[in-house]
Amino acid sequence: MSGLPLSNAHRTNAQTEATSAHPPPSSPDPTVQQPEHAAQGGLTAASAASTSEQSHSLNELSTLKTQLKSALRQFPDFPSPGILFEDILPIFADAKLHDALLRALELHVANAYEKPDVVVGLEARGFLFGPSLALRLGCGFAPVRKQGKLPGECETAGYQKEYGEDFFQIQKDAVKTGQKVLIVDDIIATGGSAAAAGALVKKLGAKVVGYSFLLELDFLKGRAKLDAPVYTLLSSQEEKREG
Numbered sequence: 001m002s003g004l005p006l007s008n009a010h011r012t013n014a015q016t017e018a019t020s021a022h023p024p025p026s027s028p029d030p031t032v033q034q035p036e037h038a039a040q041g042g043l044t045a046a047s048a049a050s051t052s053e054q055s056h057s058l059n060e061l062s063t064l065k066t067q068l069k070s071a072l073r074q075f076p077d078f079p080s081p082g083i084l085f086e087d088i089l090p091i092f093a094d095a096k097l098h099d100a101l102l103r104a105l106e107l108h109v110a111n112a113y114e115k116p117d118v119v120v121g122l123e124a125r126g127f128l129f130g131p132s133l134a135l136r137l138g139c140g141f142a143p144v145r146k147q148g149k150l151p152g153e154c155e156t157a158g159y160q161k162e163y164g165e166d167f168f169q170i171q172k173d174a175v176k177t178g179q180k181v182l183i184v185d186d187i188i189a190t191g192g193s194a195a196a197a198g199a200l201v202k203k204l205g206a207k208v209v210g211y212s213f214l215l216e217l218d219f220l221k222g223r224a225k226l227d228a229p230v231y232t233l234l235s236s237q238e239e240k241r242e243g
């Protein structure tokens with residue numbers, strides 16, 4: 001499935017301010033670039049077509065988000081007591097949902113960020129869709145892995161996450177000085193993992209143009225640790241109840 005309006009995509013001067021992904025339901029989603037207002041000086045045929053294309057993208061994005069949200073499963077007290085674990089794997093068990101995830105991320109990236117040169121995905125769940133997203137965006141992919149998994153010279157950063165602490169590594173030649181990098185992962189909780197990945201990318205002289213996540217546990221305020229625009233497809237964590 002495709003049809004992304006790539007001609008509108010990947011402006012070089014996209015928004016650079018951190019975005020709030022959680023508007024009241026009636027507000028436009030501030031994480032998505034809104035179409036310019038038609039009343040401002042009138043529309044040319046080309047810009048009218050582009051505005052209509054963008055509105056279509058926004059509607060499509062909203063439908064995709066609803067489908068994805070309903071697929072998530074929760075496991076209380078995993079991997080440790082007090083943690084409500086969000087299981088994203090059912091999305092990948094269903095080809096339509098898997099495609100919906102990639103499409104939703106692709107639509108957002110195309111509308112909101114500078115076109116990245118490299119997508120950096122975080123081990124392990126960031127590997128489930130990072131490479132496919134990179135392919136759709138026409139850019140490279142590089143992994144950030146847990147310590148001891150990558151050969152050759154690496155940069156290392158320690159971090160804390162919602163249920164423990166760890167070390168991340170990136171190979172020194174994974175991204176080049178001046179390259180634009182989009183960091184992707186399944187979930188942002190405390191933001192520790194994503195912030196460590198951002199620090200590694202910056203150590204290599206590259207620029208983080210944004211962070212994209214499938215789900216944000218917004219009560220943990222992880223995005224406050226990140227200093228580039230943040231986009232999450234889904235947010236919050238209310239426990240799903242049976243019946």
Ligand SMILES: O=P(O)(O)OC[C@H]1O[C@H](OP(=O)(O)OP(=O)(O)O)[C@H](O)[C@@H]1O
Nearest residue numbers: 123124125161162188189190191192193
């Ligand atoms: O925002 P934070 O508090 O840092 O938590 C988010 C991170 O925690 C999970 O990874 P985990 O280390 O459990 O690894 P996995 O993907 O290998 O399961 C998740 O995939 C994120 O990477």
Ligand SMILES: Nc1ncnc2[nH]cnc12
Nearest residue numbers: 083084085086162187189
């Ligand atoms: N509550 C949670 N569920 C799944 N993955 C996580 N990573 C950090 N917190 C998590």
